[in-house]
Amino acid sequence: MTDKIPPDEFKDVNEAVSDEWESETTPYERIRHVVAHTYSPVSADTVADDARTSPKTARKHLNTLADEGFVVTATGEHGGTTYRRSSESLVVEQAANILQHVSTDELVTRIAEMRDRLNNYRSEYGVDSPEEVTIEQTNQILSETDSSQSEIDTETLQDWQTTRRNLAFANAALSIANAERFVNGDARTTDESVSV
Numbered sequence: 001m002t003d004k005i006p007p008d009e010f011k012d013v014n015e016a017v018s019d020e021w022e023s024e025t026t027p028y029e030r031i032r033h034v035v036a037h038t039y040s041p042v043s044a045d046t047v048a049d050d051a052r053t054s055p056k057t058a059r060k061h062l063n064t065l066a067d068e069g070f071v072v073t074a075t076g077e078h079g080g081t082t083y084r085r086s087s088e089s090l091v092v093e094q095a096a097n098i099l100q101h102v103s104t105d106e107l108v109t110r111i112a113e114m115r116d117r118l119n120n121y122r123s124e125y126g127v128d129s130p131e132e133v134t135i136e137q138t139n140q141i142l143s144e145t146d147s148s149q150s151e152i153d154t155e156t157l158q159d160w161q162t163t164r165r166n167l168a169f170a171n172a173a174l175s176i177a178n179a180e181r182f183v184n185g186d187a188r189t190t191d192e193s194v195s196v
Contacts, residue, residue: 018052027053027057027061028064030052030053031058032065033051034050035070035084036085038084040084041074041076041083042082042084043076043082044058045058047062047083059081062083065083069086069088069089070085070086070089071084071089072084072087092172094172095169095172095176098169098170098173099173099176099177104177107170107173107177111170111171114167114170115167117163118160118163118167129160129164130152130160130161130164133152133160134157137152
């Protein structure tokens with residue numbers, strides 16, 4: 001027989017962790033954390049509940065985050081303002097993370113490798129995107145016609161999509177690195193032979 005923790009104990013642990021989070025952070029930090037993981041529009045009340053603060057405080061900090069470009073606002077179905085993480089802030093965060101771990105020379109090499117992989121997929125399947133492959137294969141199944149196009153398996157389709165996304169983030173990181181070099185007065189490329 002195994003010792004199982006009763007559900008009430010889990011509830012107590014979760015509540016203790018939430019209480020500790022609340023005591024060790026400011027409302028602004030909690031709201032920013034909640035929104036950092038919010039990709040679909042939500043109300044200030046929802047953010048307030050998750051961040052353990054009042055709706056009034058949540059709105060104040062959400063508006064500040066919107067002014068900073070971290071949050072995007074929209075008008076919801078019933079006329080209220082909704083909030084979600086901005087795509088731009090996510091791209092900048094991912095690019096900064098890449099630049100922390102990869103040199104610009106290595107980044108240039110990886111970008112070239114990803115471009116080659118994407119070009120190979122385009123050549124092999126005769127279309128520009130993984131979505132087009134899926135549409136063509138579905139159309140072939142529906143029309144019951146044979147095609148010269150290769151079948152694409154789920155793993156290849158996922159690799160194509162992931163490579164395309166990673167290339168976008170890598171290009172953003174390289175652009176930021178080049179902009180930072182320009183701002184810092186070093187307008188040379190990574191090999192120092194050609195001006196940017």
